Structure formats: C-alpha cells, structure tokens
Amino acid sequence: MSQFEQTLSVVALCQQAKQASRQLAQLSEAAKNQLLLAMADALVDATEAILAANSRDMAGAREQQLSDAMQDRLLLTPARIAALADAVRQVARLPDPVGQIRQLAPRPNGIQVGKMRIPLGVIAMIYEARPNVTADAGALCLKSGNAVILRGGREALQSSLAIAAVMRRCLDDAGIHPSAITVMPVPDRELLLELLQQKDTVDLVIPRGGEGLIHFVSEHSRIPVIQHYKGICHLFIDKAADLQKGLDLLVNGKTQRPGVCNALETLLVHQDIAAQFLPLAAQTLADKQVQVYGCERALPYFAGGIAASAQQFDTEYLALALSVKVVDSFAGAVSHIEQHSSGHTEVICTQDISRAQRFLKQVNSAVVMVNASSRFSDGGELGLGAEIGISTSKLHAYGPMGLESLTTEKYIVIGDGQVRQ
Amino acid sequence: MSQFEQTLSVVALCQQAKQASRQLAQLSEAAKNQLLLAMADALVDATEAILAANSRDMAGAREQQLSDAMQDRLLLTPARIAALADAVRQVARLPDPVGQIRQLAPRPNGIQVGKMRIPLGVIAMIYEARPNVTADAGALCLKSGNAVILRGGREALQSSLAIAAVMRRCLDDAGIHPSAITVMPVPDRELLLELLQQKDTVDLVIPRGGEGLIHFVSEHSRIPVIQHYKGICHLFIDKAADLQKGLDLLVNGKTQRPGVCNALETLLVHQDIAAQFLPLAAQTLADKQVQVYGCERALPYFAGGIAASAQQFDTEYLALALSVKVVDSFAGAVSHIEQHSSGHTEVICTQDISRAQRFLKQVNSAVVMVNASSRFSDGGELGLGAEIGISTSKLHAYGPMGLESLTTEKYIVIGDGQVRQ
Numbered sequence: 001m002s003q004f005e006q007t008l009s010v011v012a013l014c015q016q017a018k019q020a021s022r023q024l025a026q027l028s029e030a031a032k033n034q035l036l037l038a039m040a041d042a043l044v045d046a047t048e049a050i051l052a053a054n055s056r057d058m059a060g061a062r063e064q065q066l067s068d069a070m071q072d073r074l075l076l077t078p079a080r081i082a083a084l085a086d087a088v089r090q091v092a093r094l095p096d097p098v099g100q101i102r103q104l105a106p107r108p109n110g111i112q113v114g115k116m117r118i119p120l121g122v123i124a125m126i127y128e129a130r131p132n133v134t135a136d137a138g139a140l141c142l143k144s145g146n147a148v149i150l151r152g153g154r155e156a157l158q159s160s161l162a163i164a165a166v167m168r169r170c171l172d173d174a175g176i177h178p179s180a181i182t183v184m185p186v187p188d189r190e191l192l193l194e195l196l197q198q199k200d201t202v203d204l205v206i207p208r209g210g211e212g213l214i215h216f217v218s219e220h221s222r223i224p225v226i227q228h229y230k231g232i233c234h235l236f237i238d239k240a241a242d243l244q245k246g247l248d249l250l251v252n253g254k255t256q257r258p259g260v261c262n263a264l265e266t267l268l269v270h271q272d273i274a275a276q277f278l279p280l281a282a283q284t285l286a287d288k289q290v291q292v293y294g295c296e297r298a299l300p301y302f303a304g305g306i307a308a309s310a311q312q313f314d315t316e317y318l319a320l321a322l323s324v325k326v327v328d329s330f331a332g333a334v335s336h337i338e339q340h341s342s343g344h345t346e347v348i349c350t351q352d353i354s355r356a357q358r359f360l361k362q363v364n365s366a367v368v369m370v371n372a373s374s375r376f377s378d379g380g381e382l383g384l385g386a387e388i389g390i391s392t393s394k395l396h397a398y399g400p401m402g403l404e405s406l407t408t409e410k411y412i413v414i415g416d417g418q419v420r421q
Numbered sequence: 422m423s424q425f426e427q428t429l430s431v432v433a434l435c436q437q438a439k440q441a442s443r444q445l446a447q448l449s450e451a452a453k454n455q456l457l458l459a460m461a462d463a464l465v466d467a468t469e470a471i472l473a474a475n476s477r478d479m480a481g482a483r484e485q486q487l488s489d490a491m492q493d494r495l496l497l498t499p500a501r502i503a504a505l506a507d508a509v510r511q512v513a514r515l516p517d518p519v520g521q522i523r524q525l526a527p528r529p530n531g532i533q534v535g536k537m538r539i540p541l542g543v544i545a546m547i548y549e550a551r552p553n554v555t556a557d558a559g560a561l562c563l564k565s566g567n568a569v570i571l572r573g574g575r576e577a578l579q580s581s582l583a584i585a586a587v588m589r590r591c592l593d594d595a596g597i598h599p600s601a602i603t604v605m606p607v608p609d610r611e612l613l614l615e616l617l618q619q620k621d622t623v624d625l626v627i628p629r630g631g632e633g634l635i636h637f638v639s640e641h642s643r644i645p646v647i648q649h650y651k652g653i654c655h656l657f658i659d660k661a662a663d664l665q666k667g668l669d670l671l672v673n674g675k676t677q678r679p680g681v682c683n684a685l686e687t688l689l690v691h692q693d694i695a696a697q698f699l700p701l702a703a704q705t706l707a708d709k710q711v712q713v714y715g716c717e718r719a720l721p722y723f724a725g726g727i728a729a730s731a732q733q734f735d736t737e738y739l740a741l742a743l744s745v746k747v748v749d750s751f752a753g754a755v756s757h758i759e760q761h762s763s764g765h766t767e768v769i770c771t772q773d774i775s776r777a778q779r780f781l782k783q784v785n786s787a788v789v790m791v792n793a794s795s796r797f798s799d800g801g802e803l804g805l806g807a808e809i810g811i812s813t814s815k816l817h818a819y820g821p822m823g824l825e826s827l828t829t830e831k832y833i834v835i836g837d838g839q840v841r842q
Contacts, residue, residue: 022759026783099782105804111793113803118785120815203815224645224816245838252840338443360833361520362447364539372532372836381841382534382832383526394541394624394829395645396817408815411803412781415793417666419673420802 010194013149013182014201017122020177021147025119029096031174032143036092039170040085043135046166047081053162054131061155074129074156084135084163087386091139094385097404098145101412111418115409119145121203123406124195125388126151126217128209131159138167138181140388144406149202151184151192161185196221206389206401226401227393230316231261231344233374236333236359238350239272245371246277246349247284252373253347255288259318261390262345262377266313266323268333269298274326278302281324290320297326313340330355334362341365343392345377366392366399431615434570435622437600438543442568445601446540450517452595453564457513460591461506464556467587468502474583475552482576487550495550495577505556505584508807512560515806518825519566522833532839536830540566542624544827545616546809547572547638549630552580559588559602561809565827570623572605572613582606617642625817625827627810647822648814651737652682652765654795657754657780659771660693666792667698667770668705673794674768676709680739682811683766683798687734687744689754690719695747699723702745711741718747734761751776755783762786764813766798787813787820 027035043050054076061071076084097117104114123146125137134150141148152160160183168178184191196205199222206226207217218225235253237246253264269277278301285292285302292298292305293312299305302324312323313336327333337346345367348359356370367377377400379387384402391397397405448456464471475497482492497505518538525535544567546558555571562569573581581604589599605612617626620643627647628638639646656674658667674685690698699722706713706723713719713726714733720726723745733744734757748754758767766788769780777791788798798821800808805823812818818826 025785107802107804111797116781116789224814242838248838248840256841356835360537360835364446364831367832367834368537369834370836371838372834373840375841376532376834376836376839377832381528382834383528393645394539398829399832408819410785411788411798411820413788413790413793413797413803414777414781415791415797417663417669417792418797419669419794420677420796 010184010191011198013179013184014122014195014198016177016179017147017149017182018201020180021119021121021145023177024142024147024180025098025145027145027176029098032096032145033092035170035174035176036088036139036142038173039139039167040088040092042166042170043085043088043163044082046162047078050081050159050162050166051076051078053158056158057131057156064155066155070129070155074131074159076131076159080132084132087132087136088139091143091386094143094403096143097407104412109418111413111415114412116412117404117407117409119407122147122149122201124149124151124202124205124223126192126205126207126209126213127153128213129153129155131156131163133208134160134163134183135167136386137388138164140386140403141406142180144403146406147180147182149182149184149195151187151195154187157187193220196223199223204406208389224396226389226391226397228261228390229392230342231263231392232265232314232316232340232342233262233345233347233377234266234268234337234341235264235347235349235374236268236327236337237270237273237277238330238333238348238352238355239270240352240355241270241273241277241349242351242371243273243277243280247280249347249349249371249373250281251284251288252375254285254290254322255320256373256375258320261316262374263318264322264374265316266325266340268325268327268336270330270333271297271326271328274298278324278326285322288320290322293321293323295325298324316342330358334359337363337365344390345369345374347372347374366390431612432619434600434603434605435543435616435619437598438568438570438603439622441598441601442540442542442566444598445563445568446519446542446566448566448597450519453517453566454513456591456595456597457509457560457563459595460560460588461509461513463587463591464506464509464584465503467583468499471502471580471583471587472497472499474579477579478552478577485576487576491550491576495552495580497552497580501553505553508553508557509560512564512807515564515824517564518828525833530839532834532836535833537833538825538828538830540828543568543570543622545570545572545623545626545644547613547626547628547630547634548574549634550574550576552577552584554629555581555584555604556588557807558809559585561807561824562827563601565824567827568601568603570603570605570616572608572616575608578608614641617644620644627822629810645817647810647812647818649682649811650813651763652684652813653686653735653737653761653763654683654766654768654798655687655689655758655762656685656768656770656795657689657748657758658691658694658698659751659754659769659773659776660691661773661776662691662694662698662770663772663792664698664701668701670768670770670792670794671702672705672709673796675706675711675743676741677794677796679741682737683795684739685743685795686737687746687761689746689748689757691751691754692718692747692749695719699745699747706743709741711743714742714744716746719745737763751779755780758784758786765811766790766795768793768795787811
C-alpha cells in the first residue's frame, strides 16, 4: 500500500466511524441491549472461527518467541470465549447513561435549563496484545452510544479481527453501520500516527498498556488522550489504626496481585504506632517473601531489609517489594503522598473518624480510601461494571472509567418564546 | 532578561502557583467567600491606583493607534471598577462545588463508594486586552479552589497587574500564598510557549479570544486546552412553529448583539411554513437592516438578498448578516446543522412537543434550545453565575463553563478493613 493510500484509508475509516456514531447516538437503551445480547450469543456460536484466527496469532507468537506470560495473555480457549461473551452480556445489564437529564430547573424568566448526557462520538482504543479488549471496548462503546476504532497490537490482530467481524455482523443485521466497531487492519506505527491526527472525527483516545505506549500516544496525538501512568499506591497506618486491619490491608494490597497498578508500593507508618505495627508487618511480609526497602527508622524492624535510596519512593515495583517509611505525623504522611503519589490510589488505616475525614479531603488522588484495600480500585469493584480504562489525570475523567466517562453533557433549554433583554 | 532566566521564572511561577493551589484546595467555603468580599472592597478602595495604571495602558493604546472599540474595552472608570468589584461579590454568592459528594452507596462487600468534587489545581487563562477578565477569572478560580496564572494581552498589562496586586494583598492578609493569583509580568510569545509546556504544574489552559489565539494555544500546548472556536448558531423554524415566537427569536438572536458568539448566523425554515414565515421575516430583517444571504428557495422573499455561496453556511458573520435556507424536512434541518454547526448553540421554534423532544435528543451541540433565544447561551443566563469560558469540544466541559467546570471528581471509598478476595 502506498503512503497516500494508507493515509486515505485511515481518514476514511474515521469518517465512517463518525457517520456510524450519529446512528448509535440515537439508539434506545433497549435496542442497544438487544444488540449486545445478540453479539454475546454470536461470539459463542463463532467459537471455532475465533479459535482458528487465534491459532494463527499463537503461531506468530511462538515464532517471535514471546514470553510464556505474553502467550498466555494471547491465548483463547472455548472457556475464555464464553467468558468474553459473558462480559458483553454484563455490559447489557449496566444502566445506560445516555439521555439522562439532571438539574432541570427554571430561570427567573421562565426558561427551563438542564443538562442531558450524550455520547462523545468516536473513541479510539490503542492497546497491546489482549484480544478480550476488542470485545470489552466494543461493548462499552456501543452501550454508551459511541463508535470505536480499535488499534490493538500486531500479535493479537487475527483474533481481534475475528471477534470484531462477529460483532460487525450483528450490527449489520440490526441495520447499524458496521463501522461502529472498526479494527485497524494494519497495526503499524505510521498508521497509528495518522490515526492520532484525526481530531475532526475522533473525539477521544484511550491508550491501554505500558508507560512507553501511553507516552508515545500522548506525545503524538492531536486528539485528547486519557493518561494512565504508573500506580504508586500508598497505605498509611495512622497512629489510631486497628493493627489487624492494617496488616490485612497491607498483605492484600501488596501480595494479592503484585503486578497490577492498584497494588501497594509504599507503606507509611505513623511514628507513634511504628514500634507496635512494624514488628507485626515485618513478620507478615517475611512470610509472604516481600522484599522491604526501608527508611532509616523503619529498617531496624526488617531482617533482610535494604536501605531505601532516594528514588525508592518513586518506584512502582509491580513485584513482591515494598518501600516502608516512618512519618512524624498525619501531615507528614499527606505531604509524602503529595510528593510521591502518581495520583492513583491512597489508603488510610485509622479508627479515628476525624483523621479519616481529613485524609479523604486532603489527599487528591483519583481514589482515596479509608480502611479498604487498594486492590478495590478498579471499575468492577467500585461498581462501574466493566472498565474501559483508568485516568490518573484530572481532566474529563479521574480514576476508573465506566460508561459515564464515555459521555459528556450538553445543556438543554426549553422556553416559550423568551428573548434576551 | 536572558532566555535562561525567563525559562526559569516561568517554571518557578507555575511551581509557586501549584504550591498555593494545595492551600486553596483546603479552604472552607466561608473562608473563600470572606476573602472574595474583602477583595471586592479592596478593589473599590484602590480605584485611584487602578485608574492610574489603566491610564498608562490607555496612553500605550493611543500610541499604538488601537481602534476605538479596543480602547473602549481597555478603559476603566470608577463605575467600571465598581462593576468589576460587584462581579467578585456575585462569585462569593455562588454555591461552592468543592467537597460535594454524590452517589455514595454501599457495594455488596460493605465498602461505601462515592465521588467527591475537588479543584483541578492550577488554571492558566490566556486572554486578550480585557482588564476585567483578571478580576473575574481570579475570583472564579479562587472560589473553586484553584490557583490561576493570568496571561493577558500586553495592552492591558498595567491594569491587570494593578488589579491582581490588590487581590494578592488580600490573599496575603488572609495567610494565603499570593501565588494563588499570578499575572505573567512579561506577555511575550516565548514566555507563553514556556507556560504551555508546564504540564507537571498546570492542569488546564483556557484561552479566551479570537480563533487565531485559540489555534495558537491548542497547537503548542502540552497541557489540556479548552477550545472555543466560532459560534455558528442556527434557528430552525419548524412547520409547527408559532410565527410570532419565530420572529421574536430571529430578531433577538440576530440583532440584539450581533458581534458575539451566541448570535444567530443561520435561519433554517421548514418548506411547509416558508411561504408564511419568510415574508414576515423579510420585513422584520429589512427593518433591522440585516443583509440576507439566501438559498435558491429563500431568495425570492428577500428584496436585496444575495444568493448564498457554498461557504456561506460555514460563515460566522458577527455582523448584521444572516444565511437563510429552506429545508425539506425536520431531518433536513438536523442534517444541515450536523454538517455546518460549530457545536455552540442551536434553536428549534415549534409548538409540537414530539418534534421539540426529537430536536433536543438528536442535535448534539453544547446548548440545544426549544423556543428560546440563542442569546441565552451564556453562563450568566443559564444560571452558572459568571462564566470562565465556553467549550465547543466535548471533553471535560461542553458549553458555558461555570465553577463546576473548574473541578473534577475523585472516588472515595470507606471500608472497615475489607480486602479483595
């Protein structure tokens, strides 16, 4: 394909998606749910075809000697396809935000003013080698009335195309423009750059993947980008903490699934409770084989602990490792978090309601918790249903993004002929 | 000043503003209101000093031979300073969005999940030669808990510095870091470019001014930018319109203040009512000396009308001129708007409730109206109080932006030691 043809086709794909988005914006909730349920059934029915496409991806993965973990992420099985279809059915059960009206109230001159929720239009998802994102993102965008352009990794391309083909057939059967769900057929970098220029047709870019991908997309996009950088989540054991709750939150936050962004990376302990809490923490963390990097005051409690370097408190381990610091005061904990947090999730463990309230008010990360595990910081656990991404920047959306984050609000005004004086 | 020193000082200004923003985020509504009322009084008390600074700007304006309109916009008088102080008092009366909690509800495991509204942090306002923006933006940002960096035009610099100096003294008196309201002291382009790179400290850029300014800012900013391009607002006279209401909305929308973005630029008329409505419209528009650019079917009704060219329907006249088109149907009106709208404000005039509802649902501009003048499309008229800007792009804010648009929501979670299974 020549450069010119490539450019043309990205522009055309986006324009078609825009066209489809106008149709989607007008669908009733019932029509969207029916379509989603039909898609779920069709995905299960197409298990054989999807597995065949996936086996081509898997062959490529073996050829490229991808890691076992990568290959496992890529692999589809009949059970995984059933799970993927179930996720689509779950999206059908979520409430539809589109059309919701709030704050409708009269002005002194009698006009009624309110806000109505509407879809954003066209969403571009940029992601790595996870075929399930294709179905998830397709379903979430459809339910929120948006068209989606899916630009997944090359490794999962055949699987993604097969999944999307099934969903597009369902769109077509329902009389909806199949461009509502579009997979970029050539996942090379130049076409991605082209896609990121289409600000007249694409309304939002959501990159999901490593920091490198997100930086690349943010750097080159003319379209607004949801940014989700690393998660350096803190647990602060306040002087009024319940020690057992503190230990539970520590172990769950650090060890239940250390490789994800809502796992704990730093433990802060109030100096008044350090001598009680740290010996228990040391025992528990040792049992779980967590490597501790401690500040001067924390280190003596941890056999095998390593002195924390200056960068330690800005490190996202994504592994069984933890930074530990003793702080002088509540304010010291808040200011440490202010300085080192990535804006993802912070937890206080305290039985003192005033200090809990202060923490909720003063810490402005996307998710701020009292006596709950940082591992609850995801869309499903917070009750959003499936999650399309998570934002650690404050514009438009902050924190786990559900259907509402794929919409915006317009003003509606209902008068009876009023004019301005 | 060397380039290096300039760069350093922009970075330092932004860092100081960030520091101040942390303090502002924690102020109570009462403290903020008290501060705003003190500022309003102090502005009136400082009338003489502000007028002296303004006279230096006016001297420069005469030297540069700015237009009379520009000079008038720049001019301050005791009455105008009193009005500016009153606007600050009005901001004190607006409800404070910060700290509002919504949707707090338990999850099945007993954790409570909700959303709490918080300030964005640091706002950069880029604007042209209007000294009143300095006080307005300072007050709105303060009330919403944000620090603001004001980068106004060179023409109004002395006035802006004098106004900001008064407000900063009030901050200082209240023990707040005066960097909460910062005026860029050297309004040259290189420093603006520096400012637009400060994504680690500045959270949002709001440009207010002509299309050139907004394009320049959007093009060069690494920080999210609120975009407000032109306003091509439509009035659609439906076949079920009340003719008198239609005429009132037309005259008010087009002639009450033609030079602003919420003035009408295009009149669409349903073909079934064209023969009744257009003769009346022609008479009224002629009385008001409005130049009409008509489509083939509309033109015969307008003595002195000019045939509309292809670009006419994408033109923002900002003057006593109007594009007029007869459309075949309701759908024809909606699709014309879809194609030519700038996403600002659209109005339907109809007595048919079904058609009114369809218009509200199908047209996705920032403000969609039934039987009300497009001139109501501003923050004050819609009940937001003062307005910090208006967004014609859908991300983060869409339409007139009040205090709420200067905030975001974080998630709060309150548990009792729950961990994830």
